[in-house]
Amino acid sequence: MSTDPLDGVEEGPAWWDHEAGPVVRPYMVTGGRVRPVTVDFDLITYLVATATLAADTPSPEHQAILALTQEPRAVAEVASRVDLPLGVVRVLLCDLLSDGLIARYDPPPTDHLPNVETLQAVIHGLRAL
Numbered sequence: 001m002s003t004d005p006l007d008g009v010e011e012g013p014a015w016w017d018h019e020a021g022p023v024v025r026p027y028m029v030t031g032g033r034v035r036p037v038t039v040d041f042d043l044i045t046y047l048v049a050t051a052t053l054a055a056d057t058p059s060p061e062h063q064a065i066l067a068l069t070q071e072p073r074a075v076a077e078v079a080s081r082v083d084l085p086l087g088v089v090r091v092l093l094c095d096l097l098s099d100g101l102i103a104r105y106d107p108p109p110t111d112h113l114p115n116v117e118t119l120q121a122v123i124h125g126l127r128a129l
Helices: 060-068 075-082 086-098 116-128
Strands: 046-049 102-105
Touching: 060 075, 060 086, 075 086, 086 102
Parallel strands: none
Antiparallel strands: 046 102
């Protein structure tokens, strides 16, 4: 008696994985789009959902992102938790942003912060005390 669960099962279509179920290519999740339409998201940009889960969101991936962003999360963390490539997540985030379902909070610019030389001079001065 065989213990292999796939014994006697015919090979399925190329998009079917017997262990994981249907496998969809990332470009199918985004409708073939490879770049965000309006804005690009930095890895440390924080996202917050502006609404609770919307029943009319286009896909389960959008719903998963909305669920994750009920609390502020960085783009990198969202991509990691939904287990999708970063490029795909950026396209999906652009969809949600354009629909007004999420808000983004970019990190402050670093232009007004002291440069490395100034910080090193302060450290050396403190060590000399």
